[in-house]
Amino acid sequence: MASLSPTAPAPASARVLVASNRGPVSYEVRDDGTLSARRGGGGLVSGLSAIGPDADALWVCSALSDGDREAVRRGAGEDGVRMLAVPADVHADAYNGIANSVLWFVHHMLYQTPLEPSFDAEFRRQWARYEEYNAAFARALAEEAADGAAVLVQDYHLCLVPGMLRELRPDLRIGHFSHTPWAPVDYFRMLPDDISAQILRGMLGADRLGFLTRRWADAFERCAAELAGGLGDTRVGVHGLGADADFLRKRSHAPDVTDRMAALAAEIGEGRKAIVRVDRTELSKNIVRGLHAYAALLESRPEWRERVVHVAFAYPSRQDLAVYRDYTAEVQRVADSVNSRYGTPGWTPVVLHVKDDFARSLAAYRLADVALVNPIRDGMNLVAKEVPVVSDEGCALVLSREAGAYEELGEDAITVNPYDVTATAHALHEALTMPSDERAERTKRLAAAATALPPAQWFLEQLRALREAGPRDA
CATH class of the missing domain: 3.40.50.2000 (Glycogen Phosphorylase B;)
Incomplete structure (x- = not known):
């Protein structure tokens, strides 16, 4: 597992942080060498906008393209966004090798089980890169978050982050939201035992977990009950993202x-x-x-x-x-x-x-x-x-x-x-x-x-619920 050294609460200003693989902006290098930025949309963008400019919000994301990595190298990022220049080969193994080719397949129950999956040495190599990728996010969030800040981690790309971040910054309020289904326990345990346990420990590092439907939340709770001894101090909520x-x-x-x-x-x-x-x-x-x-x-x-x-x-x-x-x-x-x-x-x-x-x-x-x-x-x-x-x-x-x-x-x-x-x-x-x-x-x-729950309200509802969650047992 990627090593993490303890980080004391830093004199940072971010009070609300979002972490996701893809961020709200992407960059391209023009023919003349200058950078052009393109901003995206979606529920998270709407939600962060809705909390207002004085909320000290920060979005931590990955540099996905050559243009993104060049923007990081030049220090040309936009206010409110921190891009992580994770090496391209590490990102490829974490994103395509594990997130999209394993976790996505498990949660969507897509495997042709007579032939796949086969968790071999190559899988273990890629899993180490997935750990490394999650650790990079955990460290960045720990560095940027103000004392007691709220952190909303997004999706299956970053399911180890809550547990890693909890080790570094126990003072934070940590949430995780799953935009995919969650696999039934019998399908989820197709993963190697140590990997499924690690995923659940990572998720249960959060104060609060969010899912799109009660069905997916129930599936997670059953996995936690049978494979991790229960939810512990982690609360589970349902927020069905609506259309704008x-x-x-x-x-x-x-x-x-x-x-x-x-x-x-x-x-x-x-x-x-x-x-x-x-x-x-x-x-x-x-x-x-x-x-x-x-x-x-x-x-x-x-x-x-x-x-x-x-x-x-x-x-x-x-x-x-x-x-x-x-x-x-x-x-x-x-x-x-x-x-x-x-x-x-x-x-x-x-x-x-x-x-x-x-x-x-x-x-x-x-x-x-x-x-x-x-x-x-x-x-x-x-x-x-x-x-x-x-x-x-x-x-x-x-x-x-x-x-x-x-x-x-x-x-x-x-x-x-x-x-x-x-x-x-x-x-x-x-x-x-x-x-x-x-x-x-x-x-x-x-x-x-x-x-019924448009994107901005969907985000703000999660933030409110996270802030209202009771403190975890020491």
Whole structure:
């Protein structure tokens, strides 16, 4: 395990700290050698903005690109952000080798267990890098945090940080939030015994753990009970991240979205209905089975041929991993197969776009008659929440019961078992034939549920709960 030396409370000023793999800003080196900064969005950015400029907040993140590392080298970081120049090879092992290829697979239950995983010497080498990566964050947080500060650590990339930071700075209030599902205990214990124990010790170093749904929180609690002797002094809470209605409604009516609506409407064709999905080509998103379900709809309900188009946005993700490249290629292959089998000179059944374009995604949200969100497992899934907020005419939602969003939206969605292609085809037919007044009413209720805890409030609720948590036993 990476060594950590005790750090006394430092005369630092940060009263609220966020730690995450990806930060709120990224850098590029221009041709003339100068740096350009690009700020991102999201719930954490909104949340830190909401606490105000006098809160002495700091975001600790990793330098992910050559431009980021150059910004760190030049000392060119922005106020309120500390980037860690973790060596690129260490980050690659921690991020791709462990976080995305092991922890993500465990929590999303993605392994083909007859063949994988195999926790060998290479895994142990990469795990040591994961420890090193987490230790770098723990040290930086310990250095920057004022006495008694609140620290909110984010996600599976940094699950060892709370325990490490607790050793260095027992005076801090430490929280951790999981943006993914948490594996059932029988699946979690697939990890080597010492590794699963280390992960739980790391998490239980926090005063408070947050999860997106009660289901994921319960799964963690069962792991802690069976493998770590219980929660100890750590409290567990649930905060279901909602959609940012104000931002989405304003952004979805910007001129570039209007232009893309016209282009998409032309691709769909006049008088046709649109089944829309917007996903990264992430293994858990279940895009391939969704395409098979659409083909099954066309096969079993030929009356829909030439009357409906499946608008599928499948934006490439994690293409430095072979399994993701293979999955992305399979999405393209199946889409081409559906078009080859059912297409006609005037009708392309699947309109597939693979280049990320947020304005085009919003345009599709507004045009959608049906939204298909069928992950095999998902921490939340904000697409399911965003579509009802943006939809112009009301949109029927076909939703996997394995999405975290199902807890809040299931009552007004058409629910599917994500593995059942035939049942998903039936659900698509039900959604396409839903009366317009029922669709509109369901959309209103879905939008209300989807925006119940918008990003800024989601962050502030966690911060309040962490500050109100009782002191840990000595």
